Structures are given as structure tokens and as C-alpha cells.
Amino acid sequence: MKVSGLHHGYQRRAVLRGIDLDLRPGVLAGIVGENGAGKSTLLRILSGELRPDRGSVHHHGRFGYCPQDVVLNDALTVRQHLDFFKTAFVLDDLRHAETIMDELRLSQYADVRAGVLSGGTRQKLNLTLALMHDPQVLLLDEPYQGFDWDTYQRFWRLATRLRDTGRSILVVSHLAYDTERLDEIWRLDGGTLHPTRRWRHEEAHLPVHRRRAVRPDRARP
Numbered sequence: 584m585k586v587s588g589l590h591h592g593y594q595r596r597a598v599l600r601g602i603d604l605d606l607r608p609g610v611l612a613g614i615v616g617e618n619g620a621g622k623s624t625l626l627r628i629l630s631g632e633l634r635p636d637r638g639s640v641h642h643h644g645r646f647g648y649c650p651q652d653v654v655l656n657d658a659l660t661v662r663q664h665l666d667f668f669k670t671a672f673v674l675d676d677l678r679h680a681e682t683i684m685d686e687l688r689l690s691q692y693a694d695v696r697a698g699v700l701s702g703g704t705r706q707k708l709n710l711t712l713a714l715m716h717d718p719q720v721l722l723l724d725e726p727y728q729g730f731d732w733d734t735y736q737r738f739w740r741l742a743t744r745l746r747d748t749g750r751s752i753l754v755v756s757h758l759a760y761d762t763e764r765l766d767e768i769w770r771l772d773g774g775t776l777h778p779t780r781r782w783r784h785e786e787a788h789l790p791v792h793r794r795r796a797v798r799p800d801r802a803r804p
């Protein structure tokens with residue numbers, strides 16, 4: 584995914600003031616920033632939900648977008664949501680969805696209506712729906728909100744597995760902890776992205792302790 588010169592504002596208040604980003608296959612990247620910095624605005628533009636005032640977004644293949652606000656139909660069960668999205672995504676089967684559900688421990692709720700699921704379990708379903716068509720580019724807005732510790736760890740194992748099979752993953756969060764799990768980190772501040780750390784691309788597959796970080800002042804968005 585390649586993003587260049589993105590600008591966006593609301594009622595003349597500029598929120599994004601020139602975003603450039605190159606998200607390569609096999610990279611797990613993060614964007615952090617304070618509440619109101621413009622992270623969700625950026626993801627909504629990257630997903631095509633919002634048209635920017637200026638700039639361009641190019642990506643190849645399927646993408647998956649997990650929005651911050653869970654969008655579910657409370658009257659439908661987990662399984663009914665999957666069937667609905669299977670039709671929408673024109674999938675032959677639900678094998679990939681079932682693998683994700685197992686990894687997140689969601690399978691046991693297959694016949695439960697969304698309206699009675701806990702917040703964290705609703706988020707597991709939200710994430711499964713965003714990933715069930717095996718997208719090449721994954722845009723995840725605060726994907727672990729409401730997760731307990733075990734599920735949080737499971738989320739990162741899932742994200743790492745998908746990264747290792749060549750997917751591009753962009754995680755957006757206002758929390759900047761656990762940054763060692765990310766290959767690249769950007770801080771969104773003042774409407775632009777500031778590189779916090781970027782590993783040498785050829786070392787991205789190595790365990791974190793064996794990588795040499797590129798100095799932020801030499802990294803480019």
C-alpha cells in the first residue's frame with residue numbers, strides 16, 4: 584500500500600497535513616498517537632470509507648478493515664454474521680474464518696446472538712469479520728480494545744502469523760506499549776507521521792533482539 588500527500592480536515596480544521604506511507608508486504612506496522620490525533624480519520628481514508636481532501640492511496644489485492652466501532656447486528660448469531668459476510672465476500676467456504684475463530688477462542692460462541700456477547704467477544708467477532716476473506720492488506724483500528732490478557736496475546740500471535748505469510752498489517756492505537764512486536768512504528772502528531780523506529784527491512788524476519796534498528800532520523804515514512 585502506498586499513500587502520498589494525504590490531507591484532510593473537518594470544517595476547515597486540518598487533521599491530516601501531508602501523510603506519506605509505504606506499507607510493504609510482510610510488514611507489521613503501527614501508528615500511535617494521542618486521542619484526537621487523526622488515526623481513525625487516516626484509517627477511514629485508507630479503507631476507502633472517507634474521501635480525502637487531497638492525496639492518493641494505492642493498494643493491490645484484497646484489504647480488510649477492522650473499524651474502531653464494532654458494527655454488528657445484535658439479533659444475529661456469530662454464525663449468522665459469518666454466513667452473511669461469506670456471501671458478501673463471495674467466499675467458497677469458511678475455513679479461514681474458522682481458523683481465526685479458533686485462534687481467538689471465538690468458536691464456542693458460534694450460536695450466541697451478538698446482542699448478548701461481552702464487549703471483548705464482540706471485538707473478536709469484529710476482527711474475524713475483517714480478516715475472514717484473507718486480505719493482503721489489514722487495517723486494524725484499536726483491534727485489541729476490550730481483550731483480556733490471554734486474548735491480547737492471541738491477537739499478536741495471529742497478527743505475527745499473518746505478517747509471516749506476507750500480509751501487510753497496520754495497527755492503529757493510542758497506546759504505545761508492546762511496540763517491540765511491530766516492525767515499524769510511526770507517531771501521528773500535528774497531522775503528519777513521525778518515524779519512531781523502523782527495522783532494516785532485510786532483518787524484519789529476525790527475532791526483535793537480533794535486529795538493528797534504523798536510526799529514526801534516517802528512516803523515512
Ligand SMILES: Nc1ncnc2c1ncn2[C@@H]1O[C@H](COP(=O)(O)OP(=O)(O)OP(=O)(O)O)[C@@H](O)[C@H]1O
Nearest residue numbers: 593594598616617618619620621622623624625757
Ligand atoms: N466526522 C467528523 N466531523 C468533525 N470532526 C471530526 C469528525 N471525525 C473526527 N473529527 C475530529 O477530528 C479529529 C481527529 O479525530 P480521529 O477520530 O481521527 O482521532 P483519533 O486519533 O482516532 O482519536 P482516538 O484515539 O480518540 O480514537 C478530532 O478532533 C475529532 O473530533
